[in-house]
Amino acid sequence: MNRRRFIAFSTSALMAIRTGNALPRKSLVPGAFPAEKTPAGHQADIALWQGVPPGGGGPTGSELLSASGGVSNVISPSLRVFSPAHPSGKAVLIAAGGGYKRIEMGKEAWPAARWLTQLGYTAYVLTYRLPAEGWNSGSMVALQDAQRALRIVRSREKYVSVLGFSAGGHLMGMAVTRADFRSYPEQDSLDRVKAYANRAALIYPIITLEKPYTHTSTHKVLVGPYASEKENAEWSVQNFVNSHTPPVFLVQAEDDPVSDPHNSLIMAAACKHDNVPVEMYRYSSGGHGFGMGRPGTPTVNWPARYRTWLSEG
Template sequence: MNRRHFLMGLAATMATARLSFASTGLIAPINIPLWKGPPPGGGGPEGRVIQSHSGALRNITVPGLSILLPSSPIGHGVLIAAGGGYKQIQDGKEALPAARWLIARGYTAYILHYRLPGEGWHDGNQVALQDAQRALRIIRQREKQVSVLGFSAGGHLLGMAATRPDYRAYTPQDAIDELPASADRTALIYPIITLEKPYTHTSTHRILVGPHATASEEAAWSVQHYVSSQTPPCFIVQAKDDPRSDPHNSLIMYDACQKHGVPVEMHRYPTGGHGFGMGKTGTETVEWPGEYKKWLQQSNAGG
């Protein structure tokens, strides 16, 4: 991607973002690109972001943040990454409802529109992690506290980012990259955690490492291996009947946190399936936002 294509893509992306929010009842967000020029490595698609009827996005030409401000900010920003198997980003079902919930409670919501590895970016499976790290650094400039909230593959992405704050996924671009790419709290909702056998059926596995990945490649993209005593407190939610992200994913992350003394809270519900966002009506998953609220308030109180 050259600079001309970057600027054309930026204009198209910002226009699409404004339109996507127009039907939500939310105040139009502040949309900012993550990078001052073409992203690390270059490449990528051209044209406008493509949005499905359900609000899922693909053809991410310019990765960025959509920032939604509450009426009375409390100085706590939450980076949101929706899922979609690294093939699309489920803004409509996950990120936007989460943002609406957060800003109603004083949190500033930062929706991450990250690059999708299969869309021709030269840095391949590193691009989404590059974007997540850059986003965390940008938010560090703006907020007293920074939390992350990831759904499904977005949970995998932010799990990787939160557990690997010292990993340099890209060459520093400017002064922003001198800031830490760290989170104070990590919430993972029906996340993909491990890419190791026997949990290799996911789109996340297929996109990031491929069908012929070695055991070491699968381990390198499995979140649990990067949990340490420095990992921020973790909040995990999953339904036991999840058909896409095997429910063992949450157990694996919970056990890794326990092993390293990381404060962890897990909520497992009998039904709800996958992709229930802020809760699926008629299932116990509607309870998790209330538990999440209490967990977030611990950080606001200094806990």
């Protein structure tokens, strides 16, 4: 953990944390966002790369889809586009989590995409390469895909925000805080465009890979159990927050057993330190992987908060 930034998160900043006060009963609908086994309602798929992705390598066979909508064995990274009936002129790039071992489309990305299209947003769901699946660029492949995806979406849309869950929150966090970082050689004219976002929502994200937060799958896959402090720091989102980082929206449950609840505090501290607008909601229960809200817990409130935050951008 970047202790300087964590300590800098003053008492006054802590007082600003939103703890998720109850919303009207109509928002507390059990099962309102069930897991989806298929990406119903999508309009088109866009390949991220023309030909072989940077570095080459990768798995063989076909992309795998689990019964719960988890994607693995990613052969061709892509964007799946969900278009609204009445477009608002704004788009959201979505990255689901899964510890960089799989991508939880059915539990996170597809329900979020369908919800966003109902609000008029065009949703782009990212299928990114998984580092442990034999790609020659190793740990860098997901970030390469995220940066390329941002460039593609920016070429199509005027306003782009990102939404990341868990490891997908780590990925989107790295992408928006490292907009000037070249994770791959230029492939075409599109790569001359800066990969940036207007806003970033990170839901129960993995933010830091620094000690003592080294227990996650994200840490194991990206840097391994014997990583140096330098390697841990190089993959920790909070260390790259700067004055150009877009406004950030954070959500986490205090009983999260996977992403230590300090992750959202660490990210908020980094944002405060560099005067980046940040809005954070921490809920008393909900665990990890609650997607668009786990029925019976206060996490069902966060989509309504997110909707308001998105509309303010």
